[in-house]
Amino acid sequence: MSYQTDYQNTPITTGGESSYQLSPIQQGMLFDSLSGQQPGVDIEQVLCSLRENLNVSVVIKAWQQIVQRHPILRTSFSWLGKEVPLQTVHQQVELPSVEQDWRNLSEGDRTNQLAAYLQADRLQGFDLTQPPLMRLACFRVAETEYKLIWTYHHILLDSTSAIIVLQEVFTLYEALCADRLLELTPPRCDRDCIESIQQQDISKAETFWRQYLSGFSAPTPLVGDFSRAGQIPAPPDNYLSAAPEIRLSSTVTAALNSLIQEHQLTLNTLLQSAWALLLSRCSGSEDVVFGAICNSRPQALENAESAVGLLINTLPVRVIVSPDLSAIDWLKQLQIQWEKLQEYGYAPLGKTQEWSEISRGRALFESLLVVEKYQINSALQALGDNGQNGST
DSSP states (O other), X not given: OEEOSSGGGOOOSOSSOEEEEOOHHHHHHHHHHHTTOOTTTTEEEEEEEEOSOOOHHHHHHHHHHHHHHOGGGGEEXXXXXXXXXXXXXXXXXXXXXXXXXXXXXXXXXHHHHHHHHHHHHHHHOOOTTSSOOEEEEEEEEETTEEEEEEEEETTTOOHHHHHHHHHHHHHHHHHHHTTOOEEOOOOOOHHHHHHHHHTSOHHHHHHHHHHHTTTOOSOOOOSSHHHHTTOOOOOXXXXXXXXXXXXXXXXXXXXXXXXXXXXXOOHHHHHHHHHHHHHHHHHTOSEEEEEEEEEOSOTTSTTGGGOOSOOEEEEEEEEEOOTTSOHHHHXXXXXXXXXXXXXXXXXXXXXXXXXXXXXXXXXXXSOEEOOOSSOHHHHHHTTTOSSEEOOO
């Protein structure tokens, strides 16, 4: 696809509004949203610190063109009066944006203003029936420094897709500033991926998951009375900054990488094993189950990795902590199991729970492990810009 530097020449990827069904995880996310969950949940914010003389109007133009390029960014959701929820792609939408100059504020005031905006912005959320389910804010904090905030509902995008969008935006921005054409390969539409997933044999998935979860009848509890009672406490007012961050030392990281390479393991396997051991020791059970996120892009679908959307799924991971196996043999067994689970990762989590022996109304698991190989920071810095980019 060729993009002209004039926004008016940007091709529209759809000739009109079209609707299609949701991916399995979108269905679950929509259900949670309608169930009155805490405000701010499933709202994603990406904060980019850009140390350059930014042309804000061109940034907005680049974003608008990328919105036109990917149908999911022009999508709304509807469910009332329908047999199944649908997502509708609109022909064209206007991306909301806010621009403010904070250069006259003290450093402390700027910090407080930014924290207040992020908190209010997250809690504001989105009306899922009104596109676009994303917005921008740009705050100038110094002569050549800006804070660019991209907020979107998680029902639109997974982390892989968010990285694709950001890379395209900044690449297009550079092209627009240089007044040159940019050739972008047409992406695979997320609708193709969803339709491919829906064509999978659900009966085979049912047979597999029933056997896999056979004999497991109670969710593995987390530490704390609230999880055992099924009650999740409301987050504190400062929960956006309250999450702890732990960084492994270079020595520990090198040792883990050496172990991975020597025994042909993956980081995902190591983290799943560590979490399983923790749950086992906290719960006193050798048989534990937790949730894990997998990529649901159909491998047989050409160019599926270029698709932008929420193309992941949540799978129950059952681990038997066996003292009879050596650590390495146990890790290899877990890795083989994870590969097998992904073969049947197209089944909605709600169905998987129905096929389990967990009593209706109880969660299949109480903890979720997410392993992300690529971070937004490194992906954006690889573009060669002279700024620092981060996400919150």
